Amino acid sequence: MPALTRERDVREAYAAHSGELYGFAMRSLGDAGLAEEAVQETFLRAWKAGERYDPEIGSLRTWLFAILRNVVIDLGRARAARPRVGPETGIEPSVEPLEQALLAWQVEEAMRRIGEDHRKVLLETHFRARPYAEVAAEMGVPEGTIKSRVYYGLKALRVALEEMGYDD
């Protein structure tokens, strides 16, 4: 089944994937205007090459991300070639290699998708390296609950990553 050859296909693909594509473009480029440009160019290229999309090879989401990756590289090159103008956004563009930036964005997005309790426990114990007992006292729960939330939090994170196409 060919995809994205009709304007209606593009509308459906946009509804399903634009949020994620924009989120990654924003993280990579660090600029809302460039991120918009990247998403727009991605859908335009996808529509132009719509006949070449083969659902047997990969998901539409994976294909769109592959196009976006190329667009981000092109925009990054174009930006490097011209002096910076305009106001600073305060968010620095990612300087990691693009593959790693994509994985990092997926982990961050997965962390945003898991339950609030699980996210908070992982943020405090792992990212901020606080003792389980301290976090337990602050949240008013037994220490064992913190431990089990770490366990269920990691499991939920894995499910969220798999939903985004991550496959180890």
Place this chain on the structure above:
Amino acid sequence: MTTDDHRDWKLSLGAYALGDLLADERAALAAHLEGCPECRAELRELEGVAALLPLADPARIEQPAARPPADLGARIEAQIAAEAAREGREKRRRRLRFGFGAAVAVAAVAALLAIVVLPIGGGESSPAQQVKFASMPNGVSIDASLEPHAFGTEIHMYVKGIRSGTLCRVFLRDARGQTFSAGTFRYRWGDDSEAVLSSALDLSQATELIVHAGGRTFMAPVRQATALVSGAEIHPA
């Protein structure tokens, strides 16, 4: 081991995977893992996720997810609609000019082993060169137009009648026999669009257009400002 014990061990696997357990807890869980394949399998999965965590930036996690502006989708649709309208007009114009119609097909059959290069396309002002490979296997056609640019040559290919999914590789060759890649495309059955390729070779230096497709090689001479060219060959690979 009771079911409750097993469950308790299991709930500690996340802290174990992240290296958060105290030494004695860690040793005790390691002993349990020795005899529990289920926990070992689960640990492997959790360790895979734990290994990714250092990539994430906690400050970014706590920021709300960036969302595109509400009108971006409408802008993209408008741009695509405009492109579609423009392409439709161009395709109709090309077909009228170069005649993919029945009358031309009859003429092409009559000229079966001769190569026909149609007059230079695009009107008087355009230097584009329109090439039609006429000496082709039954039902197959390749049309190409070449346009000079500062970067080299832009090549528009329009293929019909070959197996869907066939990889086509396109090259330009100069007078010294050096080939310059113009890239690849795939023909898809039912696809009515043309492939747009580019090669670094200047059109004024190009002597031959070469297409490798489905194990066969199709060649057509390129001549600047010449209306008729003969001598195209087909070399099965």
